Amino acid sequence: MKEILLSNGTVQTMTFEEVSKQFEPMVIKHMNDANNKFTYNAVEREDFKQILDIEVWRAYEAYDIEQGNCFSTYLHFKLQKGVRNATYHRYAQKNQGTTISSSAPIGDDELKLEDMFSTDDTSTDSIFFNELAEIIKENVTEEEQDALNCLLNKKEFPVVDYAAKHNMTRQAANQRVKKLQKKLRQIIAQEYLEI
Incomplete structure (x- = not known):
């Protein structure tokens, strides 16, 4: 049993089964919204529901009321990850035979983060980008802000x-930027790409 902060401001002590039942409409909504984008090739409902139910479990296990977030907000981001995991192969099919490294520049211009992670489906762009931006924001210290920039x-x-701003050699500055890049790759791989 866990204390759960609900969106109406009340706190209830709930079992996982109670949470699962109470937030099932939210799970169904995420599933239907995602499946409605696939006219002919929707994700099998039972499989999709199972993936999202696992995210509800993960949210319940990791939720900490002391953080001050209501459970539905916390669950929302977990369900977004579940939707991404369930539908990723649908988007990946568009790019079969194409290998692109997220760290390599494409074309003549240097790409920015939002360019590196965009897809053809703009309805999913903001979900993925916002999730990535939040992960990066949480893991970049104040001292690393210039390196991120x-x-x-x-x-x-x-x-x-x-290098000039921080009164260091170009090589030292380059090492700091590469160190941050490596750190963010590992964090994104763990928190964003891990299924």
Whole structure:
């Protein structure tokens, strides 16, 4: 049993089964919204529901009322991850035979984070980008902000400018930026890409 903060401001002590039953309409809504985007090739409802139910369990297990978030907000992001996991192969089918590294520049311009993770379906762009942006925001310290700016805006804030601002060699600045890039890759792989 866990204390759950509901969106109406009340706190209830609930079992997982009670949480699962109470938030089932939210699960169904996420599932239907995602499946409605696939006219002919929707995800099998039972499989989809099972994936989202696992995310409800993960949300229940990891939820901490001391953080001050109501459970539905916390669950929302977990369900988004479940939707992404259930539907990812549908989007991946569009790109079969194409291999693109997220760290490699494409074309003549340096890509920014939102370019690297965009898909053809703009309805999913903001979900994925917001989730990534939130993960990055939570894991970048104040001292790393300039390195992040350098990483994402190489044209406006190149490594040379970063080095000058922090009174260091270009090589040292480059190492800091690469260190942050490596750190963010690992965090994104664990928190965003892990199924």
